[in-house]
Amino acid sequence: MSGSDTSSSLERLGWSDFFAAQVEPGEAHLAPRRVASVHRARLEAIDANGPVGLELAANANTADFAVGDWVLADPLTDMLVRRLERKTLLQRHSEIRNGLQLAAANVDTLFIATSCNADFNPARLERYLIMAHQAGTRPVIVLTKADTAADADDYRRRAEALQRDLPVVVLNARSADAIETLKPWLGAGQTVALVGSSGVGKSTLVNTLAGSASETAQKTGTIREHDAQGRHTTTARSLHAIAGGGWVIDTPGIRTLYVSDVTDGIDTLFGDISELSEQCRFRDCTHVHEPGCAVQAAVASGQLDADRLGRWRTLIEESRSRTPVETGPRGNKVVRRKKY
Known part of the structure:
Protein backbone atom coordinates (compact mmCIF):
# COMPACT_ATOMS: atom_id res chain seq x y z
CA MET A 1 0.00 0.00 0.00
CA SER A 2 1.44 3.40 -0.98
CA GLY A 3 2.00 6.21 1.50
CA SER A 4 -0.99 8.18 0.24
CA ASP A 5 -3.24 5.11 0.40
CA THR A 6 -2.05 4.40 3.94
CA SER A 7 -2.76 7.99 4.98
CA SER A 8 -6.24 7.82 3.46
CA SER A 9 -6.98 4.54 5.24
CA LEU A 10 -5.80 5.97 8.55
CA GLU A 11 -8.06 8.97 8.09
CA ARG A 12 -11.01 6.62 7.70
CA LEU A 13 -10.04 5.24 11.12
CA GLY A 14 -10.16 8.73 12.64
CA TRP A 15 -6.53 9.77 12.11
CA SER A 16 -6.11 13.53 11.70
CA ASP A 17 -3.53 16.30 11.73
CA PHE A 18 -3.97 16.48 15.52
CA PHE A 19 -2.34 13.05 15.88
CA ALA A 20 0.06 13.34 12.94
CA ALA A 21 1.60 16.46 14.49
CA GLN A 22 2.59 14.43 17.55
CA VAL A 23 4.79 12.01 15.63
CA GLU A 24 8.45 12.99 16.12
CA PRO A 25 10.92 12.90 13.20
CA GLY A 26 12.65 9.90 14.76
CA GLU A 27 9.36 8.01 14.95
CA ALA A 28 8.55 8.06 11.23
CA HIS A 29 9.24 4.31 11.02
CA LEU A 30 6.60 3.50 13.67
CA ALA A 31 3.09 2.45 12.71
CA PRO A 32 0.03 4.33 13.98
CA ARG A 33 -2.56 1.92 15.39
CA ARG A 34 -5.89 2.50 17.06
CA VAL A 35 -6.94 0.55 20.16
CA ALA A 36 -10.07 -1.45 19.30
CA SER A 37 -10.63 -3.24 22.61
CA VAL A 38 -9.09 -3.30 26.08
CA HIS A 39 -8.84 -6.49 28.13
CA ARG A 40 -7.30 -7.30 31.48
CA ALA A 41 -3.97 -8.43 30.07
CA ARG A 42 -3.98 -7.40 26.40
CA LEU A 43 -4.97 -4.77 23.87
CA GLU A 44 -6.40 -5.34 20.41
CA ALA A 45 -5.92 -2.77 17.66
CA ILE A 46 -6.55 -1.90 14.03
CA ASP A 47 -4.43 -0.09 11.48
CA ALA A 48 -4.66 0.84 7.80
CA ASN A 49 -4.65 -2.86 6.84
CA GLY A 50 -7.14 -4.17 9.40
CA PRO A 51 -6.93 -5.94 12.80
CA VAL A 52 -3.42 -6.12 14.20
CA GLY A 53 -1.81 -7.17 17.45
CA LEU A 54 -0.08 -5.09 20.09
CA GLU A 55 2.70 -6.38 22.32
CA LEU A 56 2.98 -4.71 25.71
CA ALA A 57 5.99 -4.14 27.90
CA ALA A 58 6.15 -6.29 31.02
CA ASN A 59 5.28 -3.35 33.28
CA ALA A 60 2.44 -2.01 31.09
CA ASN A 61 -1.04 -1.62 32.60
CA THR A 62 -3.97 -1.99 30.20
CA ALA A 63 -6.06 0.21 32.53
CA ASP A 64 -4.00 3.15 31.26
CA PHE A 65 -5.48 2.74 27.78
CA ALA A 66 -8.96 3.41 26.41
CA VAL A 67 -10.77 2.13 23.34
CA GLY A 68 -10.20 4.73 20.63
CA ASP A 69 -6.64 5.59 21.72
CA TRP A 70 -4.02 6.11 19.03
CA VAL A 71 -0.64 4.51 19.69
CA LEU A 72 2.66 4.10 17.85
CA ALA A 73 4.01 0.58 17.49
CA ASP A 74 7.05 -1.10 15.96
CA PRO A 75 5.72 -2.65 12.71
CA LEU A 76 8.26 -5.50 12.92
CA THR A 77 7.63 -6.65 16.50
CA ASP A 78 4.16 -5.15 17.17
CA MET A 79 5.62 -3.70 20.37
CA LEU A 80 3.70 -0.66 21.59
CA VAL A 81 6.09 2.28 21.89
CA ARG A 82 3.86 5.06 23.20
CA ARG A 83 0.33 6.43 23.29
CA LEU A 84 -0.44 9.71 21.55
CA GLU A 85 -2.15 12.59 23.30
CA ARG A 86 -5.94 12.28 23.26
CA LYS A 87 -8.22 14.75 21.57
CA THR A 88 -11.11 13.87 23.91
CA LEU A 89 -11.43 11.43 26.80
CA LEU A 90 -14.58 10.02 28.36
CA GLN A 91 -14.01 8.86 31.91
CA ARG A 92 -16.08 8.24 34.99
CA HIS A 93 -15.44 8.23 38.72
CA SER A 94 -15.80 4.96 40.56
CA GLU A 95 -17.03 4.83 44.14
CA ILE A 96 -15.51 1.39 44.69
CA ARG A 97 -12.04 2.19 43.39
CA ASN A 98 -12.20 5.81 44.43
CA GLY A 99 -10.59 6.71 41.14
CA LEU A 100 -11.14 7.17 37.43
CA GLN A 101 -12.18 4.57 34.89
CA LEU A 102 -11.43 5.30 31.24
CA ALA A 103 -14.46 4.79 29.00
CA ALA A 104 -13.41 5.87 25.49
CA ALA A 105 -10.91 8.17 23.80
CA ASN A 106 -10.96 10.44 20.76
CA VAL A 107 -14.76 10.41 20.56
CA ASP A 108 -16.37 13.09 18.38
CA THR A 109 -19.99 12.56 19.48
CA LEU A 110 -21.50 10.92 22.55
CA PHE A 111 -24.87 9.24 22.02
CA ILE A 112 -26.66 9.19 25.37
CA ALA A 113 -29.28 6.46 25.06
CA THR A 114 -32.42 6.26 27.17
CA SER A 115 -35.84 4.83 26.52
CA CYS A 116 -39.33 6.29 26.58
CA ASN A 117 -40.29 4.52 29.80
CA ALA A 118 -39.26 4.36 33.45
CA ASP A 119 -35.57 4.50 32.45
CA PHE A 120 -35.96 8.17 31.48
CA ASN A 121 -34.30 10.03 34.34
CA PRO A 122 -33.40 13.74 33.90
CA ALA A 123 -30.92 13.70 36.80
CA ARG A 124 -28.99 10.77 35.31
CA LEU A 125 -29.08 12.24 31.81
CA GLU A 126 -27.60 15.47 33.17
CA ARG A 127 -24.68 13.49 34.58
CA TYR A 128 -24.02 11.98 31.16
CA LEU A 129 -24.20 15.44 29.60
CA ILE A 130 -21.65 16.71 32.12
CA MET A 131 -19.41 13.76 31.21
CA ALA A 132 -19.63 14.75 27.55
CA HIS A 133 -18.87 18.41 28.20
CA GLN A 134 -15.88 17.62 30.42
CA ALA A 135 -14.54 15.28 27.73
CA GLY A 136 -14.92 17.92 25.02
CA THR A 137 -17.25 15.79 22.88
CA ARG A 138 -20.69 16.62 21.43
CA PRO A 139 -23.68 15.09 23.26
CA VAL A 140 -26.82 13.79 21.52
CA ILE A 141 -29.79 12.32 23.41
CA VAL A 142 -31.08 9.16 21.70
CA LEU A 143 -34.61 8.16 22.75
CA THR A 144 -35.50 4.52 22.11
CA LYS A 145 -38.67 2.43 22.50
CA ALA A 146 -40.88 5.30 21.35
CA ASP A 147 -43.37 2.74 20.03
CA THR A 148 -44.12 1.65 23.61
CA ALA A 149 -44.86 5.16 24.89
CA ALA A 150 -48.27 6.82 24.92
CA ASP A 151 -46.65 10.21 24.22
CA ALA A 152 -43.09 10.01 22.88
CA ASP A 153 -43.11 13.75 22.13
CA ASP A 154 -43.39 14.42 25.87
CA TYR A 155 -40.10 12.57 26.41
CA ARG A 156 -38.54 14.55 23.57
CA ARG A 157 -39.63 17.87 25.10
CA ARG A 158 -38.32 16.88 28.53
CA ALA A 159 -34.98 15.86 27.03
CA GLU A 160 -34.66 19.07 25.01
CA ALA A 161 -35.30 21.09 28.19
CA LEU A 162 -32.13 19.70 29.79
CA GLN A 163 -29.87 22.03 27.80
CA ARG A 164 -30.13 24.72 25.19
CA ASP A 165 -29.85 23.54 21.58
CA LEU A 166 -29.41 19.93 22.69
CA PRO A 167 -29.92 17.50 19.78
CA VAL A 168 -32.57 14.90 20.65
CA VAL A 169 -33.51 12.08 18.27
CA VAL A 170 -36.22 9.42 18.56
CA LEU A 171 -35.63 6.09 16.83
CA ASN A 172 -36.17 2.37 16.75
CA ALA A 173 -32.80 0.81 17.54
CA ARG A 174 -33.62 -2.27 15.46
CA SER A 175 -34.62 -0.36 12.34
CA ALA A 176 -32.24 0.41 9.50
CA ASP A 177 -33.78 3.89 9.57
CA ALA A 178 -31.70 4.51 12.69
CA ILE A 179 -28.64 4.95 10.49
CA GLU A 180 -30.36 7.68 8.49
CA THR A 181 -31.59 9.39 11.67
CA LEU A 182 -28.08 9.48 13.13
CA LYS A 183 -26.35 10.20 9.81
CA PRO A 184 -25.35 13.81 10.71
CA TRP A 185 -22.89 12.36 13.26
CA LEU A 186 -21.76 9.27 11.36
CA GLY A 187 -19.43 10.73 8.75
CA ALA A 188 -16.35 8.87 7.51
CA GLY A 189 -13.59 9.00 10.10
CA GLN A 190 -16.01 10.14 12.81
CA THR A 191 -16.16 8.25 16.11
CA VAL A 192 -19.26 8.04 18.28
CA ALA A 193 -19.68 6.35 21.65
CA LEU A 194 -22.82 4.98 23.24
CA VAL A 195 -23.60 5.31 26.94
CA GLY A 196 -26.73 4.62 28.93
CA SER A 197 -28.38 2.19 31.31
CA SER A 198 -28.58 -1.54 30.63
CA GLY A 199 -31.56 -2.57 28.55
CA VAL A 200 -32.17 0.66 26.63
CA GLY A 201 -30.95 -0.81 23.35
CA LYS A 202 -27.30 0.26 23.14
CA SER A 203 -26.02 -3.09 21.88
CA THR A 204 -28.99 -3.39 19.53
CA LEU A 205 -28.17 0.02 18.07
CA VAL A 206 -24.49 -0.90 17.70
CA ASN A 207 -25.52 -4.00 15.76
CA THR A 208 -27.80 -1.90 13.56
CA LEU A 209 -25.05 0.62 12.83
CA ALA A 210 -22.32 -1.96 12.29
CA GLY A 211 -24.52 -4.65 10.71
CA SER A 212 -25.76 -7.57 12.79
CA ALA A 213 -23.84 -10.00 10.61
CA SER A 214 -20.60 -8.44 11.77
CA GLU A 215 -18.11 -10.75 13.48
CA THR A 216 -18.18 -8.34 16.41
CA ALA A 217 -21.95 -8.20 16.78
CA GLN A 218 -22.94 -7.44 20.36
CA LYS A 219 -25.15 -9.69 22.45
CA THR A 220 -28.50 -8.17 23.33
CA GLY A 221 -30.66 -8.74 26.38
CA THR A 222 -34.25 -8.37 27.45
CA ILE A 223 -35.74 -5.68 29.63
CA ARG A 224 -38.49 -5.78 32.23
CA GLU A 225 -40.91 -3.21 30.82
CA HIS A 226 -42.66 -2.50 34.15
CA ASP A 227 -39.54 -0.98 35.71
CA ALA A 228 -37.21 -0.66 32.68
CA GLN A 229 -34.53 -2.78 34.32
CA GLY A 230 -32.32 -4.67 31.89
CA ARG A 231 -29.48 -7.16 32.01
CA HIS A 232 -25.88 -6.16 31.35
CA THR A 233 -25.01 -7.64 27.95
CA THR A 234 -21.95 -5.54 27.09
CA THR A 235 -19.11 -6.34 29.48
CA ALA A 236 -16.21 -4.67 27.67
CA ARG A 237 -15.71 -1.58 25.55
CA SER A 238 -15.03 -2.18 21.88
CA LEU A 239 -14.70 -0.32 18.58
CA HIS A 240 -16.97 -1.26 15.66
CA ALA A 241 -16.97 -0.06 12.05
CA ILE A 242 -20.18 1.65 10.92
CA ALA A 243 -21.56 0.73 7.52
CA GLY A 244 -20.70 3.57 5.17
CA GLY A 245 -18.00 5.11 7.34
CA GLY A 246 -17.29 6.06 10.92
CA TRP A 247 -16.81 4.09 14.13
CA VAL A 248 -18.94 3.37 17.17
CA ILE A 249 -17.81 2.42 20.69
CA ASP A 250 -20.23 0.52 22.89
CA THR A 251 -19.84 0.68 26.68
CA PRO A 252 -21.20 -1.41 29.55
CA GLY A 253 -24.33 -0.10 31.28
CA ILE A 254 -23.51 2.27 34.12
CA ARG A 255 -25.62 1.85 37.25
CA THR A 256 -24.22 4.86 39.11
CA LEU A 257 -22.44 7.87 37.64
CA TYR A 258 -20.61 10.12 40.09
CA VAL A 259 -19.34 13.61 39.36
CA SER A 260 -16.07 15.07 40.59
CA ASP A 261 -14.07 18.11 39.54
CA VAL A 262 -16.52 18.90 36.73
CA THR A 263 -17.28 22.59 37.30
CA ASP A 264 -16.85 23.45 33.62
CA GLY A 265 -19.21 20.68 32.56
CA ILE A 266 -21.86 21.79 35.05
CA ASP A 267 -21.58 25.42 33.93
CA THR A 268 -22.05 24.38 30.30
CA LEU A 269 -25.06 22.20 31.03
CA PHE A 270 -26.71 24.76 33.30
CA GLY A 271 -25.89 27.81 31.20
CA ASP A 272 -29.21 29.41 32.15
CA ARG A 313 -27.34 22.25 43.61
CA THR A 314 -26.98 18.49 44.14
CA LEU A 315 -24.39 18.22 41.37
CA ILE A 316 -22.42 21.24 42.59
CA GLU A 317 -22.27 19.88 46.13
CA GLU A 318 -21.29 16.39 44.97
CA SER A 319 -18.59 17.72 42.66
CA ARG A 320 -17.10 19.83 45.43
CA SER A 321 -17.19 17.04 48.01
CA ARG A 322 -15.62 14.47 45.67
CA THR A 323 -12.97 16.69 44.09
CA PRO A 324 -9.46 15.75 45.29
CA VAL A 325 -7.60 18.40 47.28
CA GLU A 326 -3.90 18.70 47.99
CA THR A 327 -2.72 18.57 51.59
CA GLY A 328 0.67 18.54 53.26
CA PRO A 329 3.75 20.76 53.23
CA ARG A 330 5.06 22.39 50.08
CA GLY A 331 6.84 19.91 47.82
CA ASN A 332 5.21 16.94 49.52
CA LYS A 333 1.59 17.27 48.53
CA VAL A 334 -0.80 14.37 49.02
CA VAL A 335 -4.05 14.21 47.06
CA ARG A 336 -7.00 13.31 49.25
CA ARG A 337 -10.70 13.20 48.57
CA LYS A 338 -13.01 15.32 50.65
CA LYS A 339 -15.35 13.52 53.02
CA TYR A 340 -19.11 13.81 52.70
Whole structure:
Protein backbone atom coordinates (compact mmCIF):
# COMPACT_ATOMS: atom_id res chain seq x y z
CA MET A 1 0.00 0.00 0.00
CA SER A 2 1.44 3.40 -0.98
CA GLY A 3 2.00 6.21 1.50
CA SER A 4 -0.99 8.18 0.24
CA ASP A 5 -3.24 5.11 0.40
CA THR A 6 -2.05 4.40 3.94
CA SER A 7 -2.76 7.99 4.98
CA SER A 8 -6.24 7.82 3.46
CA SER A 9 -6.98 4.54 5.24
CA LEU A 10 -5.80 5.97 8.55
CA GLU A 11 -8.06 8.97 8.09
CA ARG A 12 -11.01 6.62 7.70
CA LEU A 13 -10.04 5.24 11.12
CA GLY A 14 -10.16 8.73 12.64
CA TRP A 15 -6.53 9.77 12.11
CA SER A 16 -6.11 13.53 11.70
CA ASP A 17 -3.53 16.30 11.73
CA PHE A 18 -3.97 16.48 15.52
CA PHE A 19 -2.34 13.05 15.88
CA ALA A 20 0.06 13.34 12.94
CA ALA A 21 1.60 16.46 14.49
CA GLN A 22 2.59 14.43 17.55
CA VAL A 23 4.79 12.01 15.63
CA GLU A 24 8.45 12.99 16.12
CA PRO A 25 10.92 12.90 13.20
CA GLY A 26 12.65 9.90 14.76
CA GLU A 27 9.36 8.01 14.95
CA ALA A 28 8.55 8.06 11.23
CA HIS A 29 9.24 4.31 11.02
CA LEU A 30 6.60 3.50 13.67
CA ALA A 31 3.09 2.45 12.71
CA PRO A 32 0.03 4.33 13.98
CA ARG A 33 -2.56 1.92 15.39
CA ARG A 34 -5.89 2.50 17.06
CA VAL A 35 -6.94 0.55 20.16
CA ALA A 36 -10.07 -1.45 19.30
CA SER A 37 -10.63 -3.24 22.61
CA VAL A 38 -9.09 -3.30 26.08
CA HIS A 39 -8.84 -6.49 28.13
CA ARG A 40 -7.30 -7.30 31.48
CA ALA A 41 -3.97 -8.43 30.07
CA ARG A 42 -3.98 -7.40 26.40
CA LEU A 43 -4.97 -4.77 23.87
CA GLU A 44 -6.40 -5.34 20.41
CA ALA A 45 -5.92 -2.77 17.66
CA ILE A 46 -6.55 -1.90 14.03
CA ASP A 47 -4.43 -0.09 11.48
CA ALA A 48 -4.66 0.84 7.80
CA ASN A 49 -4.65 -2.86 6.84
CA GLY A 50 -7.14 -4.17 9.40
CA PRO A 51 -6.93 -5.94 12.80
CA VAL A 52 -3.42 -6.12 14.20
CA GLY A 53 -1.81 -7.17 17.45
CA LEU A 54 -0.08 -5.09 20.09
CA GLU A 55 2.70 -6.38 22.32
CA LEU A 56 2.98 -4.71 25.71
CA ALA A 57 5.99 -4.14 27.90
CA ALA A 58 6.15 -6.29 31.02
CA ASN A 59 5.28 -3.35 33.28
CA ALA A 60 2.44 -2.01 31.09
CA ASN A 61 -1.04 -1.62 32.60
CA THR A 62 -3.97 -1.99 30.20
CA ALA A 63 -6.06 0.21 32.53
CA ASP A 64 -4.00 3.15 31.26
CA PHE A 65 -5.48 2.74 27.78
CA ALA A 66 -8.96 3.41 26.41
CA VAL A 67 -10.77 2.13 23.34
CA GLY A 68 -10.20 4.73 20.63
CA ASP A 69 -6.64 5.59 21.72
CA TRP A 70 -4.02 6.11 19.03
CA VAL A 71 -0.64 4.51 19.69
CA LEU A 72 2.66 4.10 17.85
CA ALA A 73 4.01 0.58 17.49
CA ASP A 74 7.05 -1.10 15.96
CA PRO A 75 5.72 -2.65 12.71
CA LEU A 76 8.26 -5.50 12.92
CA THR A 77 7.63 -6.65 16.50
CA ASP A 78 4.16 -5.15 17.17
CA MET A 79 5.62 -3.70 20.37
CA LEU A 80 3.70 -0.66 21.59
CA VAL A 81 6.09 2.28 21.89
CA ARG A 82 3.86 5.06 23.20
CA ARG A 83 0.33 6.43 23.29
CA LEU A 84 -0.44 9.71 21.55
CA GLU A 85 -2.15 12.59 23.30
CA ARG A 86 -5.94 12.28 23.26
CA LYS A 87 -8.22 14.75 21.57
CA THR A 88 -11.11 13.87 23.91
CA LEU A 89 -11.43 11.43 26.80
CA LEU A 90 -14.58 10.02 28.36
CA GLN A 91 -14.01 8.86 31.91
CA ARG A 92 -16.08 8.24 34.99
CA HIS A 93 -15.44 8.23 38.72
CA SER A 94 -15.80 4.96 40.56
CA GLU A 95 -17.03 4.83 44.14
CA ILE A 96 -15.51 1.39 44.69
CA ARG A 97 -12.04 2.19 43.39
CA ASN A 98 -12.20 5.81 44.43
CA GLY A 99 -10.59 6.71 41.14
CA LEU A 100 -11.14 7.17 37.43
CA GLN A 101 -12.18 4.57 34.89
CA LEU A 102 -11.43 5.30 31.24
CA ALA A 103 -14.46 4.79 29.00
CA ALA A 104 -13.41 5.87 25.49
CA ALA A 105 -10.91 8.17 23.80
CA ASN A 106 -10.96 10.44 20.76
CA VAL A 107 -14.76 10.41 20.56
CA ASP A 108 -16.37 13.09 18.38
CA THR A 109 -19.99 12.56 19.48
CA LEU A 110 -21.50 10.92 22.55
CA PHE A 111 -24.87 9.24 22.02
CA ILE A 112 -26.66 9.19 25.37
CA ALA A 113 -29.28 6.46 25.06
CA THR A 114 -32.42 6.26 27.17
CA SER A 115 -35.84 4.83 26.52
CA CYS A 116 -39.33 6.29 26.58
CA ASN A 117 -40.29 4.52 29.80
CA ALA A 118 -39.26 4.36 33.45
CA ASP A 119 -35.57 4.50 32.45
CA PHE A 120 -35.96 8.17 31.48
CA ASN A 121 -34.30 10.03 34.34
CA PRO A 122 -33.40 13.74 33.90
CA ALA A 123 -30.92 13.70 36.80
CA ARG A 124 -28.99 10.77 35.31
CA LEU A 125 -29.08 12.24 31.81
CA GLU A 126 -27.60 15.47 33.17
CA ARG A 127 -24.68 13.49 34.58
CA TYR A 128 -24.02 11.98 31.16
CA LEU A 129 -24.20 15.44 29.60
CA ILE A 130 -21.65 16.71 32.12
CA MET A 131 -19.41 13.76 31.21
CA ALA A 132 -19.63 14.75 27.55
CA HIS A 133 -18.87 18.41 28.20
CA GLN A 134 -15.88 17.62 30.42
CA ALA A 135 -14.54 15.28 27.73
CA GLY A 136 -14.92 17.92 25.02
CA THR A 137 -17.25 15.79 22.88
CA ARG A 138 -20.69 16.62 21.43
CA PRO A 139 -23.68 15.09 23.26
CA VAL A 140 -26.82 13.79 21.52
CA ILE A 141 -29.79 12.32 23.41
CA VAL A 142 -31.08 9.16 21.70
CA LEU A 143 -34.61 8.16 22.75
CA THR A 144 -35.50 4.52 22.11
CA LYS A 145 -38.67 2.43 22.50
CA ALA A 146 -40.88 5.30 21.35
CA ASP A 147 -43.37 2.74 20.03
CA THR A 148 -44.12 1.65 23.61
CA ALA A 149 -44.86 5.16 24.89
CA ALA A 150 -48.27 6.82 24.92
CA ASP A 151 -46.65 10.21 24.22
CA ALA A 152 -43.09 10.01 22.88
CA ASP A 153 -43.11 13.75 22.13
CA ASP A 154 -43.39 14.42 25.87
CA TYR A 155 -40.10 12.57 26.41
CA ARG A 156 -38.54 14.55 23.57
CA ARG A 157 -39.63 17.87 25.10
CA ARG A 158 -38.32 16.88 28.53
CA ALA A 159 -34.98 15.86 27.03
CA GLU A 160 -34.66 19.07 25.01
CA ALA A 161 -35.30 21.09 28.19
CA LEU A 162 -32.13 19.70 29.79
CA GLN A 163 -29.87 22.03 27.80
CA ARG A 164 -30.13 24.72 25.19
CA ASP A 165 -29.85 23.54 21.58
CA LEU A 166 -29.41 19.93 22.69
CA PRO A 167 -29.92 17.50 19.78
CA VAL A 168 -32.57 14.90 20.65
CA VAL A 169 -33.51 12.08 18.27
CA VAL A 170 -36.22 9.42 18.56
CA LEU A 171 -35.63 6.09 16.83
CA ASN A 172 -36.17 2.37 16.75
CA ALA A 173 -32.80 0.81 17.54
CA ARG A 174 -33.62 -2.27 15.46
CA SER A 175 -34.62 -0.36 12.34
CA ALA A 176 -32.24 0.41 9.50
CA ASP A 177 -33.78 3.89 9.57
CA ALA A 178 -31.70 4.51 12.69
CA ILE A 179 -28.64 4.95 10.49
CA GLU A 180 -30.36 7.68 8.49
CA THR A 181 -31.59 9.39 11.67
CA LEU A 182 -28.08 9.48 13.13
CA LYS A 183 -26.35 10.20 9.81
CA PRO A 184 -25.35 13.81 10.71
CA TRP A 185 -22.89 12.36 13.26
CA LEU A 186 -21.76 9.27 11.36
CA GLY A 187 -19.43 10.73 8.75
CA ALA A 188 -16.35 8.87 7.51
CA GLY A 189 -13.59 9.00 10.10
CA GLN A 190 -16.01 10.14 12.81
CA THR A 191 -16.16 8.25 16.11
CA VAL A 192 -19.26 8.04 18.28
CA ALA A 193 -19.68 6.35 21.65
CA LEU A 194 -22.82 4.98 23.24
CA VAL A 195 -23.60 5.31 26.94
CA GLY A 196 -26.73 4.62 28.93
CA SER A 197 -28.38 2.19 31.31
CA SER A 198 -28.58 -1.54 30.63
CA GLY A 199 -31.56 -2.57 28.55
CA VAL A 200 -32.17 0.66 26.63
CA GLY A 201 -30.95 -0.81 23.35
CA LYS A 202 -27.30 0.26 23.14
CA SER A 203 -26.02 -3.09 21.88
CA THR A 204 -28.99 -3.39 19.53
CA LEU A 205 -28.17 0.02 18.07
CA VAL A 206 -24.49 -0.90 17.70
CA ASN A 207 -25.52 -4.00 15.76
CA THR A 208 -27.80 -1.90 13.56
CA LEU A 209 -25.05 0.62 12.83
CA ALA A 210 -22.32 -1.96 12.29
CA GLY A 211 -24.52 -4.65 10.71
CA SER A 212 -25.76 -7.57 12.79
CA ALA A 213 -23.84 -10.00 10.61
CA SER A 214 -20.60 -8.44 11.77
CA GLU A 215 -18.11 -10.75 13.48
CA THR A 216 -18.18 -8.34 16.41
CA ALA A 217 -21.95 -8.20 16.78
CA GLN A 218 -22.94 -7.44 20.36
CA LYS A 219 -25.15 -9.69 22.45
CA THR A 220 -28.50 -8.17 23.33
CA GLY A 221 -30.66 -8.74 26.38
CA THR A 222 -34.25 -8.37 27.45
CA ILE A 223 -35.74 -5.68 29.63
CA ARG A 224 -38.49 -5.78 32.23
CA GLU A 225 -40.91 -3.21 30.82
CA HIS A 226 -42.66 -2.50 34.15
CA ASP A 227 -39.54 -0.98 35.71
CA ALA A 228 -37.21 -0.66 32.68
CA GLN A 229 -34.53 -2.78 34.32
CA GLY A 230 -32.32 -4.67 31.89
CA ARG A 231 -29.48 -7.16 32.01
CA HIS A 232 -25.88 -6.16 31.35
CA THR A 233 -25.01 -7.64 27.95
CA THR A 234 -21.95 -5.54 27.09
CA THR A 235 -19.11 -6.34 29.48
CA ALA A 236 -16.21 -4.67 27.67
CA ARG A 237 -15.71 -1.58 25.55
CA SER A 238 -15.03 -2.18 21.88
CA LEU A 239 -14.70 -0.32 18.58
CA HIS A 240 -16.97 -1.26 15.66
CA ALA A 241 -16.97 -0.06 12.05
CA ILE A 242 -20.18 1.65 10.92
CA ALA A 243 -21.56 0.73 7.52
CA GLY A 244 -20.70 3.57 5.17
CA GLY A 245 -18.00 5.11 7.34
CA GLY A 246 -17.29 6.06 10.92
CA TRP A 247 -16.81 4.09 14.13
CA VAL A 248 -18.94 3.37 17.17
CA ILE A 249 -17.81 2.42 20.69
CA ASP A 250 -20.23 0.52 22.89
CA THR A 251 -19.84 0.68 26.68
CA PRO A 252 -21.20 -1.41 29.55
CA GLY A 253 -24.33 -0.10 31.28
CA ILE A 254 -23.51 2.27 34.12
CA ARG A 255 -25.62 1.85 37.25
CA THR A 256 -24.22 4.86 39.11
CA LEU A 257 -22.44 7.87 37.64
CA TYR A 258 -20.61 10.12 40.09
CA VAL A 259 -19.34 13.61 39.36
CA SER A 260 -16.07 15.07 40.59
CA ASP A 261 -14.07 18.11 39.54
CA VAL A 262 -16.52 18.90 36.73
CA THR A 263 -17.28 22.59 37.30
CA ASP A 264 -16.85 23.45 33.62
CA GLY A 265 -19.21 20.68 32.56
CA ILE A 266 -21.86 21.79 35.05
CA ASP A 267 -21.58 25.42 33.93
CA THR A 268 -22.05 24.38 30.30
CA LEU A 269 -25.06 22.20 31.03
CA PHE A 270 -26.71 24.76 33.30
CA GLY A 271 -25.89 27.81 31.20
CA ASP A 272 -29.21 29.41 32.15
CA ILE A 273 -28.36 29.31 35.85
CA SER A 274 -24.80 30.52 35.19
CA GLU A 275 -26.13 33.55 33.31
CA LEU A 276 -28.68 34.34 36.00
CA SER A 277 -25.95 34.10 38.64
CA GLU A 278 -24.18 37.07 37.06
CA GLN A 279 -27.22 39.20 37.94
CA CYS A 280 -27.22 38.28 41.65
CA ARG A 281 -26.44 41.04 44.15
CA PHE A 282 -23.63 39.01 45.74
CA ARG A 283 -20.88 37.35 43.71
CA ASP A 284 -20.76 34.36 46.08
CA CYS A 285 -24.54 33.93 46.10
CA THR A 286 -25.58 30.35 46.92
CA HIS A 287 -29.07 30.91 45.43
CA VAL A 288 -30.67 29.72 48.65
CA HIS A 289 -31.54 32.65 50.92
CA GLU A 290 -29.55 35.71 49.87
CA PRO A 291 -31.42 38.94 49.07
CA GLY A 292 -31.21 40.10 45.47
CA CYS A 293 -30.77 36.55 44.13
CA ALA A 294 -31.64 36.54 40.42
CA VAL A 295 -31.83 32.74 40.37
CA GLN A 296 -34.44 32.55 43.13
CA ALA A 297 -36.33 35.38 41.44
CA ALA A 298 -36.40 33.34 38.22
CA VAL A 299 -37.83 30.37 40.11
CA ALA A 300 -40.49 32.56 41.72
CA SER A 301 -41.53 33.98 38.33
CA GLY A 302 -41.65 30.56 36.67
CA GLN A 303 -38.72 31.34 34.36
CA LEU A 304 -36.61 28.62 35.99
CA ASP A 305 -37.88 25.22 37.13
CA ALA A 306 -37.32 24.63 40.85
CA ASP A 307 -36.47 20.97 40.28
CA ARG A 308 -33.77 21.96 37.78
CA LEU A 309 -32.22 24.29 40.37
CA GLY A 310 -32.36 21.48 42.92
CA ARG A 311 -30.51 19.11 40.59
CA TRP A 312 -27.91 21.81 39.88
CA ARG A 313 -27.34 22.25 43.61
CA THR A 314 -26.98 18.49 44.14
CA LEU A 315 -24.39 18.22 41.37
CA ILE A 316 -22.42 21.24 42.59
CA GLU A 317 -22.27 19.88 46.13
CA GLU A 318 -21.29 16.39 44.97
CA SER A 319 -18.59 17.72 42.66
CA ARG A 320 -17.10 19.83 45.43
CA SER A 321 -17.19 17.04 48.01
CA ARG A 322 -15.62 14.47 45.67
CA THR A 323 -12.97 16.69 44.09
CA PRO A 324 -9.46 15.75 45.29
CA VAL A 325 -7.60 18.40 47.28
CA GLU A 326 -3.90 18.70 47.99
CA THR A 327 -2.72 18.57 51.59
CA GLY A 328 0.67 18.54 53.26
CA PRO A 329 3.75 20.76 53.23
CA ARG A 330 5.06 22.39 50.08
CA GLY A 331 6.84 19.91 47.82
CA ASN A 332 5.21 16.94 49.52
CA LYS A 333 1.59 17.27 48.53
CA VAL A 334 -0.80 14.37 49.02
CA VAL A 335 -4.05 14.21 47.06
CA ARG A 336 -7.00 13.31 49.25
CA ARG A 337 -10.70 13.20 48.57
CA LYS A 338 -13.01 15.32 50.65
CA LYS A 339 -15.35 13.52 53.02
CA TYR A 340 -19.11 13.81 52.70
